[in-house]
Amino acid sequence: MFEYMNQINQIRQQVSQSGFSGTAVIDAHPKTGIIRLKVSTTPPENMGPFITGFTRLLNVALAMANVTAKVHIAEDK
Secondary structure, eight states: OOHHHHHHHHHHHHHHHTTOEEEEEEEEETTTTEEEEEEEEESGGGHHHHHHHHHHHHHHHHHHTTOOOOOOOOOOO
């Protein structure tokens, strides 16, 4: 029944062994439909690729819930 938790833990262990980690704060306001997310990564140079990939994952999750999302990813210079 909880086999997916074993898979999550295995992936988490593999990511940890690669040296990647981070923290996040989620601020949700259900009545207004606002979700804010603040993420920090170790090492810091992984921030860009992580946020870009997470944004794509979030877009897929919204699409599966039949929610159309407009996505803009800023190109930092």
